[in-house]
Amino acid sequence: xxxxxxxxxxxxxxxxxxxxxxxxxxxxxxxxxxxxxxxxxxxxxxxxxxxxxxxxxxxxxxxxxxxxxxxxxxxxxxxxxxxxxxxxxxxxxxxxxxxxxxxxxxxxxxxxxxxxxxxxxxxxxxxxxxxxxxxxxxxxxxxxxxxxxxxxxxxxxxxxxxxxxxxxxxxxxxxxxxxxxxxxxxxxxxxxxxxxxxxxxxxxxxxxxxxxxxxxxxxxxxxxxxxxxx
Amino acid sequence: xxxxxxxxxxxxxxxxxxxxxxxxxxxxxxxxxxxxxxxxxxxxxxxxxxxxxxxxxxxxxxxxxxxxxxxxxxxxxxxxxxxxxxxxxxxxxxxxxxxxxxxxxxxxxxxxxxxxxxxxxxxxxxxxxxxxxxxxxxxxxxxxxxxxxxxxxxxxxxxxxxxxxxxxxxxxxxxxxxxxxxxxxxxxxxxxxxxxxxxxxxxxxxxxxxxxxxxxxxxxxxxxxxxxxxxxxxxxxxxxxxxxxxxxxxxxxxxxxxxxxxxxxxxxxxxxxxxxxxxxxxxxxxxxxxxxxxxxxxxxxxxxxxxxxxxxxxxxxxxxxxxxxxxxxxxxxxxxxxxxxxxxxxxxxxxxxxxxxxxxxxxxxxxxxxxxxxxxxxxxxxxxxxxxxxxxxxxxxxxxxxxxxxxxxxxxxxxxxxxxxxxxxxxxxxxxxxxxxxxxxxxxxxxxxxxxxxxxxxxxxxxxxxxxxxxxxxxxxxxxxxxxxxxxxxxxxxxxxxxxxxxxxxxxxxxxxxxxxxxxxxxxxxxxxxxxxxxxxxxxxxxxxxxxxxxxxxxxxxxxxxxxxxxxxxxxxxxxxxxxxxxxxxxxxxxxxxxxxxxxxxxxxxxxxxxxxxxxxxxxxxxxxxxxxxxxxxxxxxxxxxxxxxxxxxxxxxxxxxxxxxxxxxxxxxxxxxxxxxxxxxxxxxxxxxxxxxxxxxxxxxxxxxxxxxxxxxxxxxxxxxxxxxxxxxxxxxxxxxxxxxxxxxxx
Numbered sequence: 003x004x005x006x007x008x009x010x011x012x013x014x015x016x017x018x019x020x021x022x023x024x025x026x027x028x029x030x031x032x033x034x035x036x037x038x039x040x041x042x043x044x045x046x047x048x049x050x051x052x053x054x055x056x057x058x059x060x061x062x063x064x065x066x067x068x069x070x071x072x073x074x075x076x077x078x079x080x081x082x083x084x085x086x087x088x089x090x091x092x093x094x095x096x097x098x099x100x101x102x103x104x105x106x107x108x109x110x111x112x113x114x115x116x117x118x119x120x121x122x123x124x125x126x127x128x129x130x131x132x133x134x135x136x137x138x139x140x141x142x143x144x145x146x147x148x149x150x151x152x153x154x155x156x157x158x159x160x161x162x163x164x165x166x167x168x169x170x171x172x173x174x175x176x177x178x179x180x181x182x183x184x185x186x187x188x189x190x191x192x193x194x195x196x197x198x199x200x201x202x203x204x205x206x207x208x209x210x211x212x213x214x215x216x217x218x219x220x221x222x223x224x225x226x227x228x229x230x231x232x
Numbered sequence: 233x234x235x236x237x238x239x240x241x242x243x244x245x246x247x248x249x250x251x252x253x254x255x256x257x258x259x260x261x262x263x264x265x266x267x268x269x270x271x272x273x274x275x276x277x278x279x280x281x282x283x284x285x286x287x288x289x290x291x292x293x294x295x296x297x298x299x300x301x302x303x304x305x306x307x308x309x310x311x312x313x314x315x316x317x318x319x320x321x322x323x324x325x326x327x328x329x330x331x332x333x334x335x336x337x338x339x340x341x342x343x344x345x346x347x348x349x350x351x352x353x354x355x356x357x358x359x360x361x362x363x364x365x366x367x368x369x370x371x372x373x374x375x376x377x378x379x380x381x382x383x384x385x386x387x388x389x390x391x392x393x394x395x396x397x398x399x400x401x402x403x404x405x406x407x408x409x410x411x412x413x414x415x416x417x418x419x420x421x422x423x424x425x426x427x428x429x430x431x432x433x434x435x436x437x438x439x440x441x442x443x444x445x446x447x448x449x450x451x452x453x454x455x456x457x458x459x460x461x462x463x464x465x466x467x468x469x470x471x472x473x474x475x476x477x478x479x480x481x482x483x484x485x486x487x488x489x490x491x492x493x494x495x496x497x498x499x500x501x502x503x504x505x506x507x508x509x510x511x512x513x514x515x516x517x518x519x520x521x522x523x524x525x526x527x528x529x530x531x532x533x534x535x536x537x538x539x540x541x542x543x544x545x546x547x548x549x550x551x552x553x554x555x556x557x558x559x560x561x562x563x564x565x566x567x568x569x570x571x572x573x574x575x576x577x578x579x580x581x582x583x584x585x586x587x588x589x590x591x592x593x594x595x596x597x598x599x600x601x602x603x604x605x606x607x608x609x610x611x612x613x614x615x616x617x618x619x620x621x622x623x624x625x626x627x628x629x630x631x632x633x634x635x636x637x638x639x640x641x642x643x644x645x646x647x648x649x650x651x652x653x654x655x656x657x658x659x660x661x662x663x664x665x666x667x668x669x670x671x672x673x674x675x676x677x678x679x680x681x682x683x684x685x686x687x688x689x690x691x692x693x694x695x696x697x698x699x700x701x702x703x704x705x706x707x708x709x710x711x712x713x714x715x716x717x718x719x720x721x722x723x724x725x726x727x728x729x730x731x732x733x734x735x736x737x738x739x740x741x742x743x744x745x746x747x748x749x750x751x752x753x754x755x756x757x758x759x760x761x762x763x764x765x766x767x768x769x770x771x772x773x774x775x776x777x778x779x780x781x782x783x784x785x786x787x788x789x790x791x792x793x794x795x796x797x798x799x800x801x802x803x804x805x806x807x808x809x810x811x812x813x814x815x816x817x818x819x820x821x822x823x824x825x826x827x828x829x830x831x832x833x834x835x836x837x838x839x840x841x842x843x844x845x846x847x848x849x850x851x852x853x854x855x856x857x858x859x860x861x862x863x864x865x866x867x868x869x870x871x872x873x874x875x876x877x878x879x880x881x882x883x884x885x886x887x888x889x890x891x892x893x894x895x896x897x898x899x900x901x902x903x904x905x906x907x908x909x910x911x912x913x914x915x916x917x918x919x920x921x922x923x924x925x926x927x928x929x930x931x932x933x934x935x936x937x938x939x940x941x942x943x944x945x946x947x948x949x950x951x952x953x954x955x956x957x958x959x960x961x962x963x964x965x966x967x968x969x970x971x972x973x974x975x976x977x978x979x980x
Contacts, residue, residue, distance in 0.1 A: 014393025052390070057477070113662055142661045213669075
């Protein structure tokens with residue numbers, strides 16, 4: 003499948019996403035934020051980084067980029083849209099996903115491996131996994147604390163839209179395993195149509211053994227519509 | 233004010249003023265004097281150290297761009313790939329404004345690298361502060377400096393998307409009044425992508441690109457060339473303010489520009505001395521002149537005087553000279569990235585930098601006079617009066633009658649001086665770019681770099697300094713540093729290609745300080761020659777002293793190397809256990825002179841490090857690279873600060889590391905503490921599978937290097953037997969102390 007990796011000024015995981023997708027046998031092209039078109043058969047990746055320097059608020063300016071109406075239209079048409087890290091923040095600011103990402107509870111930027119519990123295989127992004135499976139995927143953010151109103155959190159839970167939660171190495175979702183103070187230990191969610199994923203951890207950073215692990219492969223392959231080989 | 237008075241006020245000497253007047257053939261105006269004061273500061277001209285720096289070996293088959301030629305050195309990494317790298321200090325700015333001081337240090341070295349045409353791929357930092365656990369105001373101030381510097385580096389480095397992959401963090405009272413912040417950057421490029429900072433081609437347009445000019449960082453280079461005093465806080469306006477977002481846009485725009493064939497003539501970043509430095513250096517290198525109009529310089533404040541515009545050190549700005557007729561292409565690229573690009577002048581044949589404001593000439597100076605003809609001084613050097621006394625070591629007076637090794641190691645593990653640096657590197661994005669192999673905290677950082685034709689080259693790098701060793705014996709200390717850096721690379725299977733140095737010393741007008749510097753340079757130069765390691769440039773930072781006194785003499789070296797084909801990279805910590813532990817190299821401990829052990833456990837800095845056997849060291853490195861090509865090698869760690877016992881302890885600090893059981897003898901008439909904690913060079917610990925032992929022994933025998941089996945990994949304890957000493961520690965307990973000491977000291 004082909005992906006459009008959106009390049010905002012200040013994106014810095016754009017090339018990494020292209021590389022990871024190519025490693026997985028997918029096509030990827032960089033799309034500058036001032037472009038306005040996304041092909042109907044493409045998947046869309048909003049990569050990590052510091053779009054517009056993250057001034058004002060993470061992702062707050064990027065949502066006004068000329069490419070964003072096309073991203074919204076793609077999401078509405080049911081195309082795959084994945085926001086990673088800063089991309090997740092942009093999706094929330096743009097209203098494609100509910101809630102917001104605020105400053106980490108510990109106030110520091112944190113770059114380290116995180117353990118994620120897969121909450122449901124019922125999405126293309128998690129179709130490679132079983133419920134309760136533990137993945138090791140790195141995080142690298144200063145503002146990854148997921149916040150939403152009690153009503154929204156309830157709705158996310160009721161509709162099984164929380165796809166990943168921070169957990170400990172044994173797979174238990176406990177407060178100590180929460181690196182940023184996110185509500186319900188949320189690491190990644192999808193929209194109601196289940197075609198838009200936002201997650202703080204970086205699956206593109208763990209698709210090769212040399213980079214320290216391959217647990218991110220399933221997420222990106224799933225996004226590409228490729229099922230798990232049995 | 234008369235010109236001469238003004239010159240003296242700016243820090244120029246009477247003699248220097250005379251040279252300027254003579255060179256110009258008339259009385260200089262204030263703008264010109266401002267330009268000379270920064271260009272002839274130590275920071276820009278190396279006027280106090282140039283004679284010493286000439287002692288470094290600077291050539292070699294791998295050198296593509298030599299020291300002093302351009303903004304950074306470049307070496308050949310094979311397969312058409314080149315490495316551009318350099319270290320730079322931001323000590324003074326970080327002392328008065330830690331967050332911006334450190335952040336702009338990162339931004340500055342980043343520009344040096346992409347100016348060369350390279351894509352920046354990694355940062356490392358060497359940081360030195362006072363003791364964070366100190367009580368009262370001193371400790372409070374140190375902790376706030378550490379927080380500021382680490383978050384400044386994290387702020388800039390993370391945002392520009394270049395990983396910070398390692399470095400060093402040292403706490404010593406010697407740096408309490410004057411912290412050291414040295415930043416290293418590595419970039420990669422193809423040979424044909426190397427850019428030069430020369431203004432050539434009469435009539436070619438000169439562009440100013442990047443951020444707008446403001447009043448920040450006025451005469452920062454001159455500020456960096458003075459002692460730190462109580463009044464230094466008043467120099468805060470000399471500290472620049474960084475904008476990493478613009479830094480990122482600027483390097484992406486420049487790389488896009490460079491990719492256009494035959495467009496760019498020359499590039500120079502505007503760092504220290506800003507517009508002044510970039511115009512006179514490019515003109516001087518090109519053997520040409522430059523004329524600029526200041527009214528065209530993008531400004532973010534109104535009412536700036538020519539003096540301010542010429543001396544501003546506002547960040548994220550570059551000077552670019554393109555071929556005439558290609559202006560539109562440059563403008564389009566910078567417009568795409570949302571950056572200013574103003575044509576401010578053109579290349580001339582006059583050999584002069586002519587500056588106009590409102591059409592009127594406000595400065596007219598020969599480029600060479602400014603850039604290259606700064607005076608060179610021979611400073612007086614004198615062996616410090618106290619040195620012989622400081623070098624004496626009487627262990628009987630220091631060590632207890634009965635060794636207390638059990639307690640000693642627990643204390644060491646609990647000290648922030650040795651504790652895990654995870655608190656720091658967790659705040660740095662060390663993975664972005666998908667090149668970082670392994671985690672920070674190893675002997676050397678390893679990156680994979682894409683070859684021009686596909687596939688990967690692996691590159692290793694390390695930063696090493698040791699103020700304690702150099703304070704006690706600047707010559708041998710510097711030699712030991714170079715040996716250690718090369719040993720660190722050997723632990724990653726890499727052959728060193730080039731070295732960049734940051735010479736951090738006190739005030740060079742003090743003959744005892746200048747002696748330290750000269751000894752340091754000569755020691756380093758000797759070792760570099762021995763290892764066939766060219767010095768490709770770096771930075772000199774002098775005047776590192778506060779009312780409390782000068783810092784330890786602290787040269788810091790950054791060495792880059794290429795991992796040999798066939799090497800398998802292994803971690804620096806034990807895995808599940810069951811391996812044999814071998815000590816490669818010498819069995820001599822080197823004694824406790826200048827050791828971390830004496831400072832941390834007994835509170836004294838006395839004696840000196842044992843002499844480094846460079847010939848043996850070199851053989852050891854060759855052996856190490858050979859051993860890493862064998863199957864069955866599990867982990868490798870070099871013996872450095874804290875000696876062999878601390879090295880073993882560190883090997884048990886992996887997340888799931890087993891313990892070890894080790895036995896070795898102390899030397900004749902040696903105290904067990906010396907054998908355990910001595911920091912002598914030339915030793916590496918290797919953990920291998922049983923079946924591999926014989927092969928390693930064979931290789932060592934052929935290489936003429938010692939190989940001693942000292943124990944095995946496994947179990948939940950670290951057990952050692954050394955002469956009369958038999959001790960045991962729980963690995964979990966040690967690891968807990970090691971992990972918690974730094975966060976505890978910094979966050980309480």
